[in-house]
Amino acid sequence: MANLLEILKKKEVVLLLVIAFLALLSGGAWAMYQTQIPPEQPIQFPHNIHVGLQIQCLYCHPGAQRQASAGLPTQQKCWACHGQLRKYSDPAAPVALNLWPTELQKLAGYVERNEPIPWVPVYQVPDHVHFNHRPHIAAGFACETCHGDMSKKTVATVGETVNMGWCINCHLENSVEDPLKRTKLIDCATCHY
Amino acid sequence: MTTQEKNLLLAVFEDIDPAAHAVDSLRALGVADAQVTVISGTPITEAMMGRKPQWSNVARFALGGAAAGMGLGIFLAFGTPSLYPVYVGGQPLIPVPPTIVVLFETTMLVMLISTFLGVFLDSRFPNFTPMEYVPEISDGRIALLIECAPELEKKVEAAMQTQGAESIRRAQAEVV
Amino acid sequence: MTDSFTRRDFLKVMGAGAAATVLTGCGPASRYVTREPYTKMPEYTYNGQSTYYATTCRECAAGCGLILRTHQGRAIKAEGNKFHPLNQGKTCARGQATLHGMYNPDRVQFPAQHARGDATLTEMDWDAAIAVVQKALQDPQGTQFLLGTASDHLFDLVTDVCQAVGAPSPLRFGALSMFEARATLGEASRAVFGKPDLLFFDIANADLVISFGANFLETWLSPVAYTRGYAQMRRGDVRGHFVQLEPRLSETAAKADEWYPLLPGAEGLVVSALGKLFAEQKFGVAPAAFEMVDLAAAAEASGLTLEQFERLAALLLRAERPVILPGGAALAQAEGLETAKAILTLNALLDNLGKAGGVFHTPAAPLADSYHRPASAAEISALVKRMNAGEVNTLLVHGVNPLFELPAALGLEAALQKVKTVISFATFPDETALAADYIFPDHHGLESWGYQRVQTGAGQSALSGSQPVVVPYYNTRATADVLIAAAGDALPFKDEVEFLQSKVAALVEAPGGFYSAADLPSFWALFQQYGGWWQNDSSASAPSAAGALEKKLTFHAPEAAHAEGEHEEFSLYVYPSPILAEAGANKPWLQEIADPTTTVMWNSWLEMNPETAHHLGIEDDDVVRVISPAGEVEVSVYRYPAIRPDVVAIPFGQGHTAYGRYAENRGVNPALLFSAETNAAGDLAFGGVKVKIEKTGKKRPLSRLESKMGVYGFGEEH
């Protein structure tokens, strides 16, 4: 058998090893990237325009102030405005659908078919984490603390790395003065059950 | 190691006695003890060769490692519970008996690791550069690696011959 | 689909999407889960918040009120309806598991035609299905409906349909009513009290309950209500005393302070003996009803001792509010009717009629003048005869599985062959459905409208209402709607809801209700909201037993099982499984529940006294062949420490040959062992069946929750 160290001196072998290593590395990186890119949404919903029109977050996501889930608006709610807007210029002759922006055409399509819009969740907590919006809103946190400045985004993207350390750090920062509160905020059972 | 100015001689002896006498004669020739290295395949003590004992820092490494291990243990036992306090089984946050177990294990672990590393750090190996050596040493021969001024070389060579050296060679680089 | 349903269209929220979010844990895959919001927000609903609907449990005929928690259009959890007079917020195990019936993977998913006995279904559309039913109704004389004990609204509707088209009245049947011997109880009530009623026994206020095989904590009449009554009896200032007499220690007997293992069939003798002893000690003279009994002979025949009789009589003397319960096992005997009369007479003798802790007439349920009991075995037998005679051309079956529940000895299976068309409305591919030509699946109870009359268990007159809590999961259709469509102009209703509204309209004006409303629409809303309608106050009336004490009652010693020879005979004691009852076998969580007495799961077993087993050389888990004159089954033995040595017992509920993957080919059906013999009231006299036990040499381990070693000691593990 040839000298083990000698094998490594051959250029082809080294090249092959480097290629294999790089392939592994880039594969891993690709997988990581896949988990980080914002998912494809059925409608490229422009948050920035809606926030720019001074529509409150809680108008469309009212669940945030009373329950765990913030909720998504029904298309009834979407259409309540957009259906009116369509008739705005001339109620007798509403704008033809095909003259509308593509995204609104999509919305109209869903409304017409009475089909729910298959939104893909952006902020996902795993099954074993029980997140509740209500106490966070009740404690006076603004939506953008976690969700980022929506006036600068079209479709929602993950603004913060949502992991346990991120949750806990915020919980700790907000309970420095109150040991009782901290007990609750770093208690395992608060989120995991 | 600088070998440019000094000549190196490697005298190989079959047994301990001639080698020990050779050391004496070298001393007589004015070769300093520090310039002679005894190489053997079996551990032979300095006393056998009539030389001063070697100094070793391994024990110090061990001691230092023990202290570091204790530190690691203290961090684990006292530090981590206060980093994130979790209460279990009605026990205190930092209970004493388990702490002792943890301290013991980490102390021993780091102590032994540093002893191990100490051997290498102290004797400056691993060393994969060519060195003066002959494979017969591991067959039981005893070699004296003599570092001497060029003018002494002949005398040393003769003295070694007298003491019954099996072979004397100008040390050449042996890949070991 | 009717208009009433489209009103609830909003509930159609993509089950798949919502379920997927729950199912997938962490990991990149879950990022691509979609969430589909409502297209229109339902009334009073917020996205992501649970909605609760009141409805009625259909796992048995009792009619307990349920509150169903639904979430994103899925039913999540069944809870008791706090306002309901029957269960007052509580539920039994079967009620809890009802969701596993609805979301069962083996339901019939579409209307289908199929060859009898063949499990492959050919899908058809509902119009064709209605046409089939329509065709059947065009031959009213040859049409026979066979309905289950739930739900009552369908029975009322079918009765209307039959009257409208001129078909014979529908028959109702349920295995539980067979085991409770309801016909016998009703007949005895008629004979003693003059009214064929399902009586109400107020054990809550009794201080002594002596029960002859009444398993009222398990399945008897209305188990949740009676359990509540039991708890109240125990919790009182003076803790009520409870004595159970039956051949094996049942779950109910386990709660008794005293249990007396008496030989099946000797109940009448014991009742008479007690009556005689009590009367002699209290009044000095025994009434005519009980004077015939010979105490020593009664003791001999029942397997009890005279001291035990004395003890029971002493209890009766000391008790202030005693009540005696007639259990099904005591009545389903050759002399069952006499036994029932004796028990009611003893109650009369104890002077507890219409008093707290005594016996009452259940008030007539709303929308009913009197109690219509399910058919007895004799009446089913008559139907079988008509079928064999070729008088039935179309049999329409709903809510009952007679091929499984009825004794094979009645010959229904053969008779079905004579029926040209069998139509099943089963939600589940049960034995009867597979023997039918068509299956037109009804909705599951939780997807259905309807009502159920509360027949017993509550002093109030109560009607329990059902409403769909979710949109039907499969392509099923309410049988009521099918019938209304098929009957065409014969009925004045457009759909089921209209029919129901026309019925409850009578209650809008009814006094003493839990709520009142000005008009039908508001009443209907409240009816849905509260899950029914009931009176605030009890209207149970006192029975009168004039002259009953003077009617002589005679009993014979039960035929003793042969104890000699190689082929030893045993009395077979069959009881409905407390967990599975008649229709629970298809629900996986009910199968997984340990039986309260044996802790066996997922199977049937034969209970045998360890002494007997030792004597026969039988060990636990040995498979034995149980042979009766009518048939035989093979079943594993459970050495049960609390059963008479001359009695063996098998629970009823398993042994399905169809009915979904969780029920199929699991355990044995003891109904195969029953003979077709009936008692004087027409109820099946299954209590007198004698069986032989044969070893097969096989072993089939029973799955137990208990550790055999821990409960029965070392050396018991094999």
Add this chain to the structure above:
Amino acid sequence: MAIPKIPEFKAEWKEGEEGRWGMAVDMDLCTGCQACVVACSMENNVPFVGEAEAGYGRSLGWIRVERLWEGQYPEVKMTPYQPVMCQQCGSAPCEPVCPVFATVHSQAEQLNVQVYNRCVGTRYCANNCPYVVRVFNWADFDRPDPLPNQFNPDVTVRRRGVMEKCTFCIQRIHRAEDQAKAEGREVLDGEAQPACAQACPADAIVFGRLDDPESRVSKLSRSNRGSHLLEELGTQPRVTYLKGGSNDRLG
């Protein structure tokens, strides 16, 4: 990576005599009907395991109804039915033995909490539980479609290799607490009910706040009929078992 420094924890939580949530089970009333077991399984997404696995001690029910026998026929007697669920010990033997803090004592709720996602499946906690109430997910037990429609979204669906046990229906406690907090009040007695207590037809299971001396469960826990399971072990269980029969005039 940088470790964010967490400021020192200062709150002093003393394990009280009573704890916060408690349960009282009246064994005189319990009829062994198993409604609690089914209710619990339905509420908490507990899987069923099938005949063979169940018979080999792998059923996953969080409650079991125990019964033993006394004596020989005909003097045989069944001991009172005893539903045994996690006793939520104040000094729980299961907690300290977990190497990764997957089972811990919740300081806020004073409950013994199993954190499913932290569990690595050493099963030491189960060995150390004197009540044998912990169950392990031996496999991803199959729940064929559409059964998962019934899953309770408030409760994690556990995967294989994870320990689980009765939580006192902590999701319901949280719901009640959240509701109370939103309305600015304390949780009322009986407002938070675990599925078992809610279902129990005999009302044998009573649940409520132990730190409220006036609550129903507090009163029952103080009853002289009450006792704790394996009290001698000093685990401070939060479930009180009531024995009955003393006021039986006829007995």
Add this chain to the structure above:
Amino acid sequence: MTVSAKALAQVHPEAHEHDHEAELRKEHLMLDPKPRGEMNALVMEAMLTTSWKFWAVAGLMALVTVVGLFGMWGYSISEGMYTASVNRPMYWSYFLVHTVFWIGISHAGTFVSALLRVFRAEFRRPFTRAAELMTTFALAQAGIHIFAHMGRVWLAYWMFPIPTQRLIWPNLHSPLMWDFLAINTYLLSSTMYLFLPLIPDLAMARDRSTGWRKSVYRVLALGFRGTESEWTHLRIALNIFAFAILPVMFSVHTIVSWDFAAAMRPGWSSTIFGPYFVVGALQSGVSAVAMVVITVRATMKNMTYFVRPEHFDALGKLMLIISMAWAYFFFNDYMVQWYGGDSFTDSLLHFHEAGPGGWVWFLMLITNILVPWLVLWNKQWRRNPWILFTVGLLANVGMWAERFIIVPVSLQINRVPFMWGHGVKIFRETFPYVSVEIPIFIGSVAFFVLLYMLASKFIPLVPVWEVQEGQMAHSIRRYGKEPVITVAELE
């Protein structure tokens, strides 16, 4: 019947007359020196000689390892723990039995090597390496079993005390965490302790080999030449290791015993479990050393020179002493449990003896106490490799039985009789038809053998320099007619 050396001597009086010194030299390796070069050649030959039989066995072992150990382990990871025999209340079963079993075996390597080094027991010299190698490989098997036992092994890294974004650390209250630290400490330190004295021998191999081996040995020998300072450092380090690794070794098995003793269970909660487990570990470990040494001597070339009956004799004596110590601790534990036990402990003891696995309990007593006591007192018998091997094998079976009784059998009994055990199920209705623990254990034995076989062909199995050092120190002096072995203090 007893046969003693004295009796033999009387049967052959001429043997006594014969040169006693030659006999001594034949008997003791230390008195039968060979030139270093010759010994090197012997060792190298043993290392380099392989036959087709060797590769056949190694191939078989590799197959069993891949299928039995890694295949079945992978299967159990993907399917869940139901593939094993565990249930409620027997949450721990064979995996833990085998973990303790392998950890126990691993103990003797260090014990023989370190303790005997500390006490300068010279007979140890030729087989310290063989024993240490066993330690490392057995610990690897133990680790595999611990991981195979975990429900979610892919998350095992949560036991490492490393900072994560979760901010949560491992629980140092847990005996399993101590175990994790202790076993890691032990594995690392015993590997280092194996490697340090190996360096001179690797240098020897380097000097005497060619080709790829030479380059590998060159790397592994780290440029060791044998200078005075290298020897000095090595000697000091080995002394530190020998002294320090002993408490680590004791702590490891004590902590393993605490996994049980710290639990609130009848039968487990015992203060004597620590020493009891340590002695039990030595019992199985020293027996395993004897088995390995006998196997090596029988299968490898030239080993009859290095391993002689005197070694069997010494190991046999050691086994006998340890067996006595084990019996002492066993009885100690049993006595106290029996005397003061509550009803559950009584049930447990009764279950041990009279339960369905009662024969295992008696087997344990027979193989751990009766057999060694009856056999090993006899010098001739314990010098017979067949007998010694059999006794060693039986002792290992006995110690397996002991762990089997402590883990799954004792777990059948708890304080809730309703939830007592359902027995131990080995056979299943579906694939793999036996609980995965059985194939995994067989696979781990094969893996151990495979590792050992490969290692024996790769590293000098006899520490030649240590043997030579010993031979240098030993000599014979005569007092009158009696030749006496004398040992010089070389360090």
